[in-house]
Amino acid sequence: MMQATGLHAYYEKSHILQGASLMVEDGEVVCLLGRNGVGKSTTLKSIMGLVKLASGAVFFNGNNITNLPPHYIARLGFGYVPEERRIFPTISVKENLLMGIKHALPATCPRSGSPWTLERVYEFFPLLGEREVQRAGTLSGGEQQMLCTGRALMGNPSVLLIDEPTEGLAPAIVAQVEGILRAVHHDGTAILLVDQTMGLALSLGSRFYVMSKGSIVFSGNAVELMENDQVRKRYLEL
Numbered sequence: 314m315m316q317a318t319g320l321h322a323y324y325e326k327s328h329i330l331q332g333a334s335l336m337v338e339d340g341e342v343v344c345l346l347g348r349n350g351v352g353k354s355t356t357l358k359s360i361m362g363l364v365k366l367a368s369g370a371v372f373f374n375g376n377n378i379t380n381l382p383p384h385y386i387a388r389l390g391f392g393y394v395p396e397e398r399r400i401f402p403t404i405s406v407k408e409n410l411l412m413g414i415k416h417a418l419p420a421t422c423p424r425s426g427s428p429w430t431l432e433r434v435y436e437f438f439p440l441l442g443e444r445e446v447q448r449a450g451t452l453s454g455g456e457q458q459m460l461c462t463g464r465a466l467m468g469n470p471s472v473l474l475i476d477e478p479t480e481g482l483a484p485a486i487v488a489q490v491e492g493i494l495r496a497v498h499h500d501g502t503a504i505l506l507v508d509q510t511m512g513l514a515l516s517l518g519s520r521f522y523v524m525s526k527g528s529i530v531f532s533g534n535a536v537e538l539m540e541n542d543q544v545r546k547r548y549l550e551l
């Protein structure tokens with residue numbers, strides 16, 4: 314469904330992505346792991362067209378989408394929840410969610426689940442329903458995370474790229490985020506998840522990539538990752 318090959322990207326002169334390749338099949342949950350600063354967020358940004366690729370290519374349902382404008386990539390069926398959880402603080406929760414509605418391009422492959430509506434987002438995130446009229450800037454960190462995810466879902470993505478959704482959240486909220494991502498997956502949406510919480514990644518992911526210095530140093534399933542002490546010690550454990 315989504316295939317990224319040989320990605321190279323720079324910030325000024327720093328060579329950040331150094332040939333990373335990864336793919337996400339229809340409806341699967343793929344986790345991108347690695348220590349701080351290895352290029353995980355940059356990988357998601359380059360797929361979304363937010364960071365220009367110097368070389369390499371991104372394909373989506375067979376179409377080359379490399380370096381297309383981010384709003385166009387979103388309309389093809391990508392949902393993106395950035396690490397910084399960008400919400401519009403001065404408008405209400407509901408208005409933030411409505412801003413996530415996208416007019417899908419005709420070429421898009423529709424996903425299998427039912428379309429997202431405000432009501433459906435509120436079913437998934439009752440808290441957002443209760444706070445519908447509240448200004449988004451007054452939400453807690455965990456609530457803002459939910460709002461960002463809900464807004465991405467409002468665009469009916471067939472693949473959700475989500476960057477560290479549990480960063481800085483209390484364990485109870487982490488469990489909630491896990492439940493939501495599981496439900497989104499069961500609804501037929503593929504997920505590319507970046508998260509440092511191994512427990513969450515292992516419980517949700519069917520395939521794993523480990524990144525180091527802008528390239529992929531391991532790919533495999535949960536058993537292969539758990540059995541590979543060398544990769545875990547060298548690239549993951551603190």
Ligand SMILES: Nc1ncnc2c1ncn2[C@@H]1O[C@H](COP(=O)(O)OP(=O)(O)OP(=O)(O)O)[C@@H](O)[C@H]1O
Nearest residue numbers: 324325329347348349350351352353354355356396
């Ligand atoms: N806008 C930018 N300008 C310059 N350098 C940047 C910029 N954004 C990120 N970098 C650098 O690029 C490298 C990769 O950053 P990136 O955010 O992709 O890492 P990451 O794997 O997501 O890390 P973390 O786990 O801390 O979120 C880091 O060294 C970072 O300092």
Ligand SMILES: [Mg+2]
Nearest residue numbers: 353354355396
């Ligand atoms: Mg990051």
